[in-house]
Every structure is written in C-alpha cells, then in structure tokens.
Amino acid sequence: MLLPVTLLAATPAPAEEIVVFAAASLKSALDEMAAGFRADTGNDVAISYAGSGKLAQQILAGAPADLFISANLQWMDEIENAGLVAREGRRDILGNRLVLIANDSEQPRVEIGPGTDLPALLDGGRLAMGLVQSVPAGQYGKAALEHLGLWDAVAENVAQTDNVRAALALVSNGEAPFGIVYASDALAGDNVTVAGEFPESSHPPIIYPAALLTHTGDQADRAFLDALSGEAAAAIFARHGFTVLN
Structure with missing residues (x-):
C-alpha cells in the first residue's frame, strides 16, 4: 500500500x-x-x-x-x-556643498566672499535658512556667514525653517528671494537657480x-x-x- x-x-x-x-x-x-x-x-x-x-x-x-x-x-x-x-x-x-539660491531665474551669478553685499541682494526680503541652532544646513549656513563677516548684516532678515527642504520651498514659492541650501536641494527645487556657492573653507565639511x-x-x-x-x-x-x- x-x-x-x-x-x-x-x-x-x-x-x-x-x-x-x-x-x-x-x-x-x-x-x-x-x-x-x-x-x-x-x-x-x-x-x-x-x-x-x-x-x-x-x-x-x-x-x-x-x-x-x-x-x-x-x-x-x-x-x-x-x-x-x-x-x-x-x-x-x-558629502554636499552649500549654495545660495534665488527665486529669479535671471539672477546673475554672485561671487560669495567677505565683500558680498547680501543686504543689497535681499533688498528688504528674507533669507531662507534651516534653524541655525539645530538644522545642519542652517548651522553650516550661519557658520559660513559668520566666517565671511556677513552674518550681522543679515541676521534680522533670516527666515528660519524646521528643515532645509522648507527653506527651499520658501524660495521656490517666491516667499523669500534667496535661501541657503545644499547643492542637492537646488537640483530638487522648482523655480530656483543657484546664485552662488559658499567656499568650502567657510564652514565645516558637510x-x-x-x-x-x-x-x-x-x-x-x-x-x-x-x-x-x-x-x-x-x-x-x-x-x-x-x-x-x-
């Protein structure tokens, strides 16, 4: 069987x-x-x-x-x-790079250094950045601006956001004329152009x-x-x- x-x-x-x-x-x-x-x-x-x-x-x-x-x-x-x-x-x-982005597609390229007139660029508008105490892009951005001697001139015009993509959105939507984000974010954003790149020596390595x-x-x-x-x-x-x- x-x-x-x-x-x-x-x-x-x-x-x-x-x-x-x-x-x-x-x-x-x-x-x-x-x-x-x-x-x-x-x-x-x-x-x-x-x-x-x-x-x-x-x-x-x-x-x-x-x-x-x-x-x-x-x-x-x-x-x-x-x-x-x-x-x-x-x-x-x-790794990544730190860049200045603009909402204006015709924004001329800016050489970012100690002599850069950021208040004139902003023209009363806001500079979008991640929170400068806790969001790395904001921390890198503030470090770069301080290193170049530019922070005090724009501190009152900084619009701080919960993360770098929120800063990107402010510029993309036209709510801020300029922002500081990573190069990778600039590629991901709509209606933004890279206006300039921060010297690598101006901030800690990303x-x-x-x-x-x-x-x-x-x-x-x-x-x-x-x-x-x-x-x-x-x-x-x-x-x-x-x-x-x-």
Missing part, C-alpha cells in the same frame, strides 16, 4: 520593515534608492524625514528607528555618545554619517546600511547632487 506523500513548498522568509530616520535633504535621492532596495529584497523601508537635530532628539527620547542618517557629524555624535549606535554600525556615506541603532537585530537593517554604500546607491546619490564618500 502506497502512503500519500505531502510535498511542502519552501516558505519564503517574511518581509522585514526597516525604519529609517533621515535628514530632509536626502528625500529625493533616498526615496529612489529605497524603492530599488524594496524591489530587490522585498523588504519595506519606512522613512521619516526631518531636520537632523529634531530626529536625533526623537531617537534620544526612545523613538523606534533602526537607522539614522544625519546631515552632520554633530547629531550623530550625540546619538553615539548616548550609547545608541550599534557596534561597527556607523559610516560616513555622503558629511552625512549613517548608523545602525543599538536595538536593531535583523539582517535586513544591516543590508540596507550596506546598500547605502553600494554602486547602485552611489549612482543615484551622485545624480542628485551629493558627493559619494569612500
């Missing part, structure tokens, strides 16, 4: 969800990169974008993120000093560190971190105006 044989199909591994907290300036590029990662692995990537300082404070308060990508070293250092970065889980992945956080425990999280430094991601980030490190 033949006994029935049941063939059990291999059960595919369940998809994982990777929760990422990322600097707002990464949105266009990281959304594209994450979509490719989903297609390749089947794992979902849920990304929360905001200013790096705001995200860091949320992580310090216990927010359940698996990875954090900051737009500067300071906020990642805060997370690491609190013991929240996984062992060998941190790496510097990207570096984006990425890190696994201590409570992460599955391979999907580390695979996403590795993918951030992969060839496919590098091509995407470069196309969106970032400098790819390492």
Whole structure:
C-alpha cells in the first residue's frame, strides 16, 4: 500500500520593515534608492524625514528607528555618545556643498566672499535658512556667514525653517528671494537657480554619517546600511547632487 506523500513548498522568509530616520535633504535621492532596495529584497523601508537635530532628539527620547542618517557629524555624535549606535554600525556615506539660491531665474551669478553685499541682494526680503541652532544646513549656513563677516548684516532678515527642504520651498514659492541650501536641494527645487556657492573653507565639511541603532537585530537593517554604500546607491546619490564618500 502506497502512503500519500505531502510535498511542502519552501516558505519564503517574511518581509522585514526597516525604519529609517533621515535628514530632509536626502528625500529625493533616498526615496529612489529605497524603492530599488524594496524591489530587490522585498523588504519595506519606512522613512521619516526631518531636520537632523529634531530626529536625533526623537531617537534620544526612545523613538523606534533602526537607522539614522544625519546631515552632520554633530547629531550623530550625540546619538553615539548616548550609547545608541550599534557596534561597527556607523559610516560616513555622503558629502554636499552649500549654495545660495534665488527665486529669479535671471539672477546673475554672485561671487560669495567677505565683500558680498547680501543686504543689497535681499533688498528688504528674507533669507531662507534651516534653524541655525539645530538644522545642519542652517548651522553650516550661519557658520559660513559668520566666517565671511556677513552674518550681522543679515541676521534680522533670516527666515528660519524646521528643515532645509522648507527653506527651499520658501524660495521656490517666491516667499523669500534667496535661501541657503545644499547643492542637492537646488537640483530638487522648482523655480530656483543657484546664485552662488559658499567656499568650502567657510564652514565645516558637510558629511552625512549613517548608523545602525543599538536595538536593531535583523539582517535586513544591516543590508540596507550596506546598500547605502553600494554602486547602485552611489549612482543615484551622485545624480542628485551629493558627493559619494569612500
């Protein structure tokens, strides 16, 4: 007598969800990169974008993120000093440049230096920037303006925003004639043109560190971190105006 044989199909591994907290300036590029990662692995990537300082404070308060990508070293250092970065889980992945953008497509190119007459350029309008105490683009921007001796002349005209993309939006919508953002944001914005570029020597190096956080425990999280430094991601980030490190 033949006994029935049941063939059990291999059960595919369940998809994982990777929760990422990322600097707002990464949105266009990281959304594209994450979509490719989903297609390749089947794992979902849920990304929360905001200013790096705001995200860091949320992580310090216990927010359940698996990875954090900051737009500067300071906020990642805060997370690491609190013991929240996984062992060998941190790496510097990207760089960027700081630019002055204008709403006027016919704005002549401006040579930014100690002699730049920013009040005359603003002509009573606002200079859009991220929060100068907590948003990296705002911190870099203020550092550059102070280094060049231009901050005091424009401080009262600065419109500070919760993140760099909000500053970009103010210029794009014509609510501010000029703004200070990253070169990658200028590529992503509508109705904006790059009026000038800040000398690299005028501000700290713009570096984006990425890190696994201590409570992460599955391979999907580390695979996403590795993918951030992969060839496919590098091509995407470069196309969106970032400098790819390492």
